[in-house]
Amino acid sequence: MRKKYPFVIRLTLVLFLVSLILTMLIVGRDFLYPICLALLFSFLLYPMAHLLEKWKLPRVLAILISILSAIAIIGAGMFLLYQQMAVFIDDFPELKKHALDNLNYLQVQIDNMVGPMDHNKQWWLREKVSNLLNNSGDIMTKVFNATTGTMVKMGLQPVFIFFMLYYRERFSKFIYMLAGRSQKDRVKTILGEISLITKSYISGVFIVVLILCFINSFGLMIVGVEYAIMFGILSALMNFIPYFGTLIGAAIPLLYTLVSADPKNAIGVIILFVIIQFLENNILTPGITGGRVAINPLFTILIIIAGGMMWGIPGMFMSVPFAGMFKVVCHHYRYLRPIAFVMSKNKGDVINDKLGALKKWFAKIK
Known part of the structure; x- marks a missing residue:
């Protein structure tokens, strides 16, 4: 019979492990x-x-x-x-x-x-x-x-x-060997879901940014901002950072119009990016990425801040997809399932309802 340690000891070990992982991530950043x-x-x-x-x-x-x-x-x-x-x-x-x-x-x-x-x-x-x-x-x-x-x-x-x-097959076999034969089916399911969600999210983000490059540049031209293409591309690139990206991207041309150009254009820039924010949040991102990662906004913001503190701008971009991978793993282990539940966007639904349809779609492509 497996010995069960007191709660305080288990909590101390968990906190020590988390601290050790965070230290390794910060020290080994480069x-x-x-x-x-x-x-x-x-x-x-x-x-x-x-x-x-x-x-x-x-x-x-x-x-x-x-x-x-x-x-x-x-x-x-x-x-x-x-x-x-x-x-x-x-x-x-x-x-x-x-x-x-x-x-x-x-x-x-x-x-x-x-x-x-x-x-x-x-x-x-x-x-x-x-x-x-x-x-x-x-x-x-x-x-x-x-x-x-x-x-x-x-x-x-x-x-x-x-x-x-x-060496992708070799890496997969390495994970199977670590997990053991008894966990083969579970690991296969986890790797499949991680692959599907990550491919969909990363490709979706790149498509959204590409579309925003054209929308931002064209909109800034209409407003009358100089260097519209440069500011449009820079603003779109900021959207690699979820939630904060649009705000940071809007601040770049807005600051320019307030200081160096005609301050009256600042009103047009504000209106433009309010419209773009609405399109990006309600049409582009849901329609293209489809909420594949499915992490609720609170944890998304906390994860982005933590990623930025540890790894800077690259950490802000990478934190969300890796958090999605972690959530998938948590979902498949009973003692970690509460973590997946609290991170999930949909109430009681850890993996997006569209995941099954996406699997069938990708299977047809393959």
């Missing part, structure tokens, strides 16, 4: 997040690689074509964004002057409303923003250095993705 990101991209590219293999292409060639296709698409988008940002940087001195003129006008209006102020505080707003603009070169250098470091890690992504796709 090593772990490129691998985890490659795992998600592997789920994204697997359908294409699998389809090419069904067409009798060798596995190596099928995987290489899939990876090169993804690199070409991402590279084209980055090149377009680079061209737009190059124009923006060339115009930055003129934009800076225009921004300071707008701030002078705004400061005068503030002084007229609140009455005479202390001379040392009279131009505080202009001085703060002017210092920020003067130091923008240092800020951009730091951002560039951080981005360069990230790009170096991203340069290893194709290598990780290639080997993950190439």
